[in-house]
Amino acid sequence: MIRVVLATCLALITFPAAAIDIKEVTSPGGIKAWLVEETSIPFTALEIRFKGGASLDAEGKRGAAYLMSGLLDEGAGDLTSTEFALAAEELAFKYDFDASSDSFSVSAQFLTENRDASLELLRKALNEPRFDQDAVDRVRAQVLSIIASDSEDPNDIAGKTFASLAYGDHPYATKLEGTAESVTMLTRDDLIASHKSLLTRDRVYVGAVGDISAEELGVILDELLGALPETGPDLPGPAPFLLSGGETVVPYNTPQSVAIFGHAGIERTDPDFFAAYVMNQVLGSGGFGSRLMDEVREKRGLTYGVYSYLVLREHVNLVMGQVSSSNDSVAEAISVIRDEWAKMADEGVTEEELETAKTYLTGAYPLRFDGNARIANILASMQFDDLPIDYIDSRNSQVEAVTLEDIKRVSKRLLKPENLHFVVVGKPTGLDASN
Amino acid sequence: MRRLIACLIAPVVLVFPALGAEKITTFTLDNGLEAVVLEDHRAPVVVHMLWYKAGAADEAPGVSGIAHFLEHLLFKATDKLEAGEFSAVVEANGGSDNAFTSWDYTAYYQRIAADRLDLMMGMEADRMRNIRLTAEDVETERKVILEERAQRTDSDPGALFGEQRNAAQYLNHPYGRPIIGWRHEAAKLSREDALGFYRKYYAPNAAVLIVAGDVDPAEVEALAKKHYGPLEPTVGLEARVRPEEPPQRAERRIVYEDPQAAQPYVIRSYMAPERDAGDQKTAAALTLLAKILGGPGQTSVLGRALQFESNKAVYTSAFYSGMNYDDTTFGVFIVPAPGLSLQQGEDEMDAVIAKFLEDGVDAEHLARVKSQIRASLIYGQDDVASLGREYGAALTSGLTVEDVQQWPAVLDAVTEEDIMQAARLVLDRKKAVTGWFRKPSAEEVSQ
Structure with a gap:
């Protein structure tokens, strides 16, 4: 019986196209973003992605991008790590920074009523991270703990082995978290350099959805991203694939x-x-x-x-x-x-x-x-x-x-x-x- | 950095009901099926969920894992569908489907274009009463659940440790058994075991229907009457009364040693009351206590003391979920800093807890936590499916729709003194299980 119903369904199916109205916005300062205005709930989701990510880790500095991404909110501008967190809690500002093998991304959500103050926090994190030594050491210990846990995970061992056999000396060949040795050696200067290399204006892509107009978004883009470096180091180029059957x-x-x-x-x-x-x-x-x-x-x-x-x-x-x-x-x-x-x-x-x-x-x-x-x-x-x-x-x-x-x-x-x-x-x- | 939490323990996820009352509709069919409809018309999508008030804690002794095994078997044949056809039809209509089993419930869901609700309900109603299990399907699927256990539990020392801690927590209550079942019992589960559980619990008077998305409540009710209405309830279904825990008279401690335990840690879970219908105040206080004691490291009591003011811990947290049918647990967790033993880490954590019990709650801290709760009412509107899950879990855990709707207000009304009273009630090491997770001790010493 269901089969007959199914056959009828298949013949009749016309799926609605997703009703998404995307606008391209260009800020006064020339930064582009795609926007969907959705005003029914008073908040906005903002996704900022920079091409490059951990593939831009400098020679011998594996894990720099990953550690750097964990430090942007651990002290920024005039705020200590704790002051930053207290402010974010008060504003109910939600954010996440993530370095992956090809990108560094920022995912943020802020209430309309707290928009300016939330974005000022985000501006500080993206532009003025302090990389205070005590924060570096504290977050480094967390990364070392993650590396230790992963080292005993069969899935992780399989992925790591596949990558090391496949990709030669390309950055893809090693885990982006780095090794205990490489992460232990990272200095504050390495993190400053990583921040400067990864967050650049020529490789940024922005999506915004929610309770915000094109004009408002334009102003925000310039405030958040306008002062970042124009460009960064070259991407690593094609990876080899060295595994055979x-x-x-x-x-x-x-x-x-x-x-x-x-x-x-x-x-x-x-x-x-x-x-x-x-x-x-x-x-x-x-x-x-x-x-x-x-x-x-x-x-x-x-x-x-x-x-x-x-x-x-x-x-x-x-x-x-x-x-x-x-x-x-x-x-x-x-x-x-x-x-x-x-x-x-x-x-x-x-x-x-x-x-x-x-x-x-x-x-x-x-x-x-x-x-x-x-x-x-x-x-x-x-x-x-x-x-x-x-x-x-x-x-x-x-x-x-x-x-x-x-x-x-x-x-x-x-x-x-x-x-x-x-x-x-x-x-x-x-x-x-x-x- | 948030990964660390996911690696070691389940993160505390707070979901709050957030829809205005006008967007929630409830009804109950004559055969006892309760239903909740949540409207969100932003996208032409619906999530159709059927929750059964039956989970691993409703199993008879000796057949642990049967609720979960049955969940797998519900994707086999019925009178009208061949094995595997249910999911094939969902996929052929552009949807996705799955199911999950907990101690207090088993739930099935499909996420699909809103105009396919009729088809989904027809199939879900069919498999509530009409599955047809062949011996071969049962044999093969038993191998699958043993592979699932191997993948999720037996290959993961942290999961095995969790299973042991849980068994130590509950001497008498079935919450002490793993949902997926002890391996030796799961390996023997039979077709008859599955059908016995099925015939008793898979019935409209033990089920909750949740429909969330781009739907009209009146249409949902009409469809529910058409598909679920004709189903016979289980007659004489008794109230869910599980064996109760005796008073805990001795502290319980576990040391789990495994060569693959790369990151040592201490985790303690105290017995704690759960949310009860019409009486959620203590659970609300414990919910806020978990955030205050063990929320984000920069601002929580444990984090500030052990990760910021001193370097005694790499990571700390606290966790509590009141969504249980019977008594639940409140947990605290520490990854001691390198160079500190687990004993030192535990002592440091206990010292902070003792000081907190002296000092009380910082008023500004509580205000910040409450402002986040109010904000989550706004953010929560963006994800109607997770609100649906909240209602499904609540209604199968002994709560009512009103309890779920009142929960934000109950949380908002919690005072500093409420939190301290709940803390004094629960934070007693003699009514807890403290677990150490580490490499075999010789290796620990040599580190």
Whole structure:
């Protein structure tokens, strides 16, 4: 009965385009931002993203960007760390600073009634961080604690090993938090230099959503960002990918093995990018309809979750995936994944799979735009990825346009089971210890 | 820097109901199904949730994990759907779905375009009474939950430590059992175990419907009547009375040692009252106490004393959640600074707590915390789905819609003396479990 209903639904589906009215705003000082005015709730979400992030850590200074990002609110301008926190609490000003491998981002939310005072705090943090020595030492101890905890996490060990084998001497090869040694050696001057390199006006992307006008936003942009340096050091350039097919086992005493796997991927600007995206939805999106989930979990019970995904980073593109399975079954899980990889490369997807994937992707897309903070994040990401301002309107038709032939072509070109490299952390049985 | 919290303990997340009364609608069907509708018309999205007043603490002894196992099995076949088809239909309509199990509830939800609510309700109502479990589906899914346990608990020393602490906390109450089940019991869960739990608790008179998003309450009620209305309630469903804890007469201490325990820490959880229907005052005071004692490091009592005025700790926090059917816990936590032993760290933390009990609450501090609560009423409007979860958890934890609506006012009315009274009530080491987490002691000494 439900099947009949479903077929009718599929024929009738016309998903609403997300009703998002994006304006491009240019401040008097020339800084651009994308804005969605949404005045029904008296607050604004602001997302500021600088391209570069931890990839700009100087030679021998790994972890500088990460530590720096933890220090911007630990004393700024005329305020000590405690005074800054007290002021933010009083204003109910919410903010977060985050360094990731390709970006440094600021996520802020402020009430309309406290807008000016909240943004003055943010201005101080972005422009006048003090990096007082006691704050540096205190936050450094927290970072060292995080590094120590991560060092015993099987997922983290797998990711770290994969990166070190894959990326040669590119910054991607090491964890952005740095090592205990590198972080211990960082000085106040290193953090000042990191701040100056990362927060520059030529690499900034801004999204704002909420109770704020274009004119008000323009003034704010100049106040927050106008005094930052014009430019910073060059980005590191393309990362190599040095892994070939096979398996690397990292012995670790745990009842379940963790595996991370991958090989070369596809550019976002590639004409077949959307075909690859739809293909991956069928292969390993993690939904119960996806092939990897169906074969590894639903049919065989070998895992709680298995996924594949397109990795689009500033300097490398990969197709990657991950799975966890008990030590005595992980070899079987890996073998099933390789088989599915080969099957997709040879045959592509079925008509039914293609339609289901498209319906899901086009239907799920408008559901992303359901909160000021979420939308602000999307606006900053779109600019960061150099997408046009009308991308939201055209995105679903690009998904719709993908054909069976497109997927067959891109699967053959992209998926190379013989090139897949698995890094396995645990005590797996039936896998060679090294390759 | 906020990651540290996530690594070691669950962060304190305060969600406050924030909608104006005109946007909340409630109704109850003749068969006992309670429903709450929360309107937000900014995006054409709906979250449809069905919560059952049955969780791990409602399991019989010997079958720990059955509530969670059943949650997995609800994605298998029904009279009308094949195994896996439920989620496939949700996806084919552009939605996403999932489920979660706690000690006091099991909940299922879909997030989807608002005009698909009819379809979702039809399927959710179908699986409330009509699942069809094959032996093979049960076998395979049991392997999946054991893999889930391996991934989330058995491979994580911090999670195993938490399981031990929890078991020590509750001598008699089923909150002491892990939700996912002890491995030896989860490995033996049967189809009959699952169906027994299902037939008893998966019924309209043990369920709460939450619909949040771009919907018209009258339409929601009509759809609920159409789909959930015909379902038979479980007759003779008794009140939820779990075995109670005896008075705690001795301090309980645990040392968990694991070579993979990279970052040593001390965590203590005191038995504490939960939010009760019509009586939330003590829970409100404890909620504010957690923020004052262990909120952000720069401003909280523990943080200022141990991270700022002295360098005794890398990190401190306090946590409390009153959303429980039965007694809950209030926790404090310290990662001692390098060079300090766990004993020294614990002593420093105890000294700060003792001084706080002498000094009392700083009035300005309390005012700042309250201003944040008032602000969260505004920020909270941006996320109607999390408000829906708040109502779902409340109504399956013995609270009413009125309790949820009054909660911000109850919090706002808390005085300094209320907080100190609650602190004196709860902060007694003899009614707590204190846990140490570290590498085996030989390695600890050599560090």
